[in-house]
Amino acid sequence: MKQSLARHTIEQWQALCRDPWLLSLVSWVPVLLFVTLWSVFSSNFARNLPVGVVDLDQSRLSRSLIRHYDASPTILLEQRFGDVARGTEAVRRGTVFGLIIIPKDFERDTVSGRSPTVSAMVTGQYLLVGRNVNSALSQAHATFTAGVETVRNLSTISPFPSQALAAAVPIATQVTPLFNSNTNYAQFLVSAMLPAMWQILMVATTIMVLADGRRRDPLCWPGDEPGKRFAGLVLALVPLFLLHGAWYLSWLYVIMGWPMHGSWPILILAQLLTVIGSIGIGALFFLFTLDAARALSIAAFYAASSLAFMGVTFPVTDMVLPARIWRSLVPICHYIEIQIAQVDYGAPLSYQAGQLLWLGGFCITLLFGSARLRRIGAARKEADA
Amino acid sequence: MSLRQLLAGEIRSLFTDTTVMLTVFLGVFLYSFLYPLPYLKQLPREQQVVVVNLDGSQLSRQLERMVDATPQIHISERMHSLAGARERFLSRKTAGILVIPERFYRDLRLGLRPTLGFAGDASMLLVYGTVLEGMSTAAGTLAAQVAVQQLLLEGQPPRLARDQFRGAWLNLRTVFNPTMGYVSYVIPAVFVLILHQTLVIGAGLVSCAKRGTTVSSSPGMLVLVRCGLFMAIYMVLCLYYFGFCYDLYGIPRQAEMWMLAAIMLPFLAAASFLGMTLGLVLPRRELVTLVVLLSSMPLIFSSGFIWPESALPRPLVLLLQMIPAVPAIKALLGVNQLGAGYADIVPQLAQLWLCAGFYGALAWYLAGRRLSTRLS
Numbered sequence: 001m002k003q004s005l006a007r008h009t010i011e012q013w014q015a016l017c018r019d020p021w022l023l024s025l026v027s028w029v030p031v032l033l034f035v036t037l038w039s040v041f042s043s044n045f046a047r048n049l050p051v052g053v054v055d056l057d058q059s060r061l062s063r064s065l066i067r068h069y070d071a072s073p074t075i076l077l078e079q080r081f082g083d084v085a086r087g088t089e090a091v092r093r094g095t096v097f098g099l100i101i102i103p104k105d106f107e108r109d110t111v112s113g114r115s116p117t118v119s120a121m122v123t124g125q126y127l128l129v130g131r132n133v134n135s136a137l138s139q140a141h142a143t144f145t146a147g148v149e150t151v152r153n154l155s156t157i158s159p160f161p162s163q164a165l166a167a168a169v170p171i172a173t174q175v176t177p178l179f180n181s182n183t184n185y186a187q188f189l190v191s192a193m194l195p196a197m198w199q200i201l202m203v204a205t206t207i208m209v210l211a212d213g214r215r216r217d218p219l220c221w222p223g224d225e226p227g228k229r230f231a232g233l234v235l236a237l238v239p240l241f242l243l244h245g246a247w248y249l250s251w252l253y254v255i256m257g258w259p260m261h262g263s264w265p266i267l268i269l270a271q272l273l274t275v276i277g278s279i280g281i282g283a284l285f286f287l288f289t290l291d292a293a294r295a296l297s298i299a300a301f302y303a304a305s306s307l308a309f310m311g312v313t314f315p316v317t318d319m320v321l322p323a324r325i326w327r328s329l330v331p332i333c334h335y336i337e338i339q340i341a342q343v344d345y346g347a348p349l350s351y352q353a354g355q356l357l358w359l360g361g362f363c364i365t366l367l368f369g370s371a372r373l374r375r376i377g378a379a380r381k382e383a384d385a
Numbered sequence: 386m387s388l389r390q391l392l393a394g395e396i397r398s399l400f401t402d403t404t405v406m407l408t409v410f411l412g413v414f415l416y417s418f419l420y421p422l423p424y425l426k427q428l429p430r431e432q433q434v435v436v437v438n439l440d441g442s443q444l445s446r447q448l449e450r451m452v453d454a455t456p457q458i459h460i461s462e463r464m465h466s467l468a469g470a471r472e473r474f475l476s477r478k479t480a481g482i483l484v485i486p487e488r489f490y491r492d493l494r495l496g497l498r499p500t501l502g503f504a505g506d507a508s509m510l511l512v513y514g515t516v517l518e519g520m521s522t523a524a525g526t527l528a529a530q531v532a533v534q535q536l537l538l539e540g541q542p543p544r545l546a547r548d549q550f551r552g553a554w555l556n557l558r559t560v561f562n563p564t565m566g567y568v569s570y571v572i573p574a575v576f577v578l579i580l581h582q583t584l585v586i587g588a589g590l591v592s593c594a595k596r597g598t599t600v601s602s603s604p605g606m607l608v609l610v611r612c613g614l615f616m617a618i619y620m621v622l623c624l625y626y627f628g629f630c631y632d633l634y635g636i637p638r639q640a641e642m643w644m645l646a647a648i649m650l651p652f653l654a655a656a657s658f659l660g661m662t663l664g665l666v667l668p669r670r671e672l673v674t675l676v677v678l679l680s681s682m683p684l685i686f687s688s689g690f691i692w693p694e695s696a697l698p699r700p701l702v703l704l705l706q707m708i709p710a711v712p713a714i715k716a717l718l719g720v721n722q723l724g725a726g727y728a729d730i731v732p733q734l735a736q737l738w739l740c741a742g743f744y745g746a747l748a749w750y751l752a753g754r755r756l757s758t759r760l761s
Binding site for chain 2: 021025029033036037039040041042043046047048049050065091092093094097106109110115116117118119120121122123124125126127128129130131134135137138141144145148149152157158162163165166167168169170171172173174175176177178179180185187188189193196197200201204207208211291292293294295296297299300301304305307308309311312313314315317318319320322323326327340341344345347351
């Protein structure tokens with residue numbers, strides 16, 4: 001029975017609507033997952049991270065220092081401990097992310113120019129938190145000492161405030177974070193997490209759709225014209241996946257209003273290629289195992305780790321060679337480079353040609369998938385005959 | 386049916402199921418190499434930075450050398466104008482730009498506080514932080530040198546000048562992961578999650594099997610035997626992860642053996658019961674894998690080790706407490722990485738036992754229902 005390609009596509013859509021699991025996978029599940037991932041970082045910044053303090057001096061100056069630290073929005077100096085041992089215990093228990101110890105005679109030593117040392121320990125196990133607490137403390141401390149030294153210099157070096165300040169802080173620095181001007185964590189991570197999740201969804205859904213076709217008609221699957229039928233399936237899935245991709249992009253960069261400097265056509269083109277590559281790879285996983293559970297296990301191995309390889313959380317230049325080889329085999333790792341370059345730098349097409357070509361290369365998987373399916377079909381026909 | 390027959394049947398159905406074997410043994414083994422792979426170098430080092438030196442004095446060149454000498458930064462190029470540096474930056478050949486202003490040396494000596502400019506690509510926060518760290522270390526050292534020289538000029542003795550130019554010092558130390566390495570940060574938590582996810586899939590697949598190999602008269606016995614079997618397998622895998630792999634990647638291990646066992650016991654029981662529950666609820670095998678696969682990313686990011694729990698939306702946190710991996714990650718990081726005592730993890734242990742009890746009862750009930758429908 002010969003059918004047109006459009007007919008096959010429509011049949012696939014009908015099959016999607018028949019199975020409630022498949023219908024969920026292409027409708028509300030992506031929305032729920034994207035929103036959940038976004039909501040994790042919806043606070044954008046880590047604020048009020050609890051830090052403990054042991055004030056062994058209890059002087060006016062030590063309290064002023066504590067106020068300086070506490071003024072930082074990142075940390076919250078709520079917990080005071082009577083002695084160091086109890087403070088360290090809280091650090092171990094994880095109730096505070098750091099501990100500040102102000103030594104005895106802090107005020108006397110500071111005033112008499114003996115430069116006391118304030119100790120601070122910061123938990124490095126929670127890297128993001130640790131880095132935040134670290135920089136908040138050193139910043140707050142720098143402002144504090146600048147103030148103290150300026151006051152001291154007023155009496156010794158120069159009665160003019162500007163000169164006293166210059167003697168205390170001889171070099172000023174101006175730091176400009178480019179492309180993410182308020183160093184926003186959500187912008188940084190969510191814009192990579194959503195594509196990673198998107199790819200997991202695409203690979204998994206492709207496997208589920210193929211498995212569904214086989215399960216419904218185990219006797220004559222893949223049926224007549226397997227190649228055409230496969231093309232119909234791809235045509236049915238591409239617009240759906242593209243819609244998911246466009247949905248998260250427009251949500252982040254239009255509705256949420258995060259800055260986007262690049263060209264939408266290039267982004268959508270990159271998404272289209274990613275969609276085709278992911279469908280091809282998902283199809284190969286199923287067609288070479290012919291078992292949905294097994295194919296999904298492989299998909300988990302392949303796609304669930306891709307965020308780590310994207311080079312957003314950890315720079316690609318510092319990855320070892322095997323890691324760089326692995327990431328070159330995952331479409332989303334190429335896509336994310338295009339997305340970042342478009343969104344942040346608005347890079348021209350010529351800068352992106354290489355990545356786009358790589359992404360286009362993944363389309364070959366579709367040919368492999370189609371060939372494999374035709375082969376299965378031919379073998380079945382032979383067996384039937 | 387005797388216990389021995391039941392156990393033999395369970396072992397057979399487990400070890401003949403290729404998908405379960407693939408996920409549990411091969412998966413756990415391969416993941417132990419795949420996940421740490423991108424982070425093997427632990428820290429980003431020697432990031433490429435462009436310097437725009439508009440001053441050209443000897444001091445400014447010294448600053449360049451100091452910046453280059455920091456482990457975080459490698460000065461890849463020297464430019465004469467900002468426009469050129471910008472071009473480099475946009476083609477992503479560099480991670481940051483350092484601008485030394487005109488008359489830097491003169492202003493410094495006149496006490497006019499010249500301003501150094503740093504610009505970094507903050508769309509990659511880790512790289513940005515690294516570059517910033519290197520630049521401020523170098524600038525801080527130079528500023529300190531200048532301040533000490535100033536004090537020396539005023540006639541202070543060298544030792545005093547060196548010790549006293551700063552009003553108060555801050556000795557900032559990072560503990561528990563002193564180098565802030567990426568492997569020791571990510572791997573302890575991710576390993577727990579890998580064990581959890583593969584165990585849930587494995588137990589779910591076995592329970593979902595339509596083949597119905599074992600027909601037992603007692604669903605309670607069946608659930609317990611299956612759980613015991615998975616726990617035995619995963620105890621071995623735990624030894625591999627928390628023993629061999631920790632050694633391989635040089636991750637510190639502070640907990641005593643019995644303390645790890647105290648966490649793993651309820652954790653593995655809870656996870657295998659959760660798997661069985663899923664397997665008994667879901668109509669088809671592949672759906673178990675699907676649900677677990679889709680839950681992985683949200684779980685990693687909301688388990689509290691990447692982003693503090695206090696910053697997560699409240700309903701999400703409450704919902705997550707039902708997943709055994711969440712308290713297990715917290716307890717394990719506590720005893721193994723931070724060196725917490727037994728008393729500190731009692732709440733998490735209680736939570737894990739509660740999870741185990743809850744999912745155990747649920748699996749028991751569901752298994753009983755399935756058996757009765759099959760018999761009728």
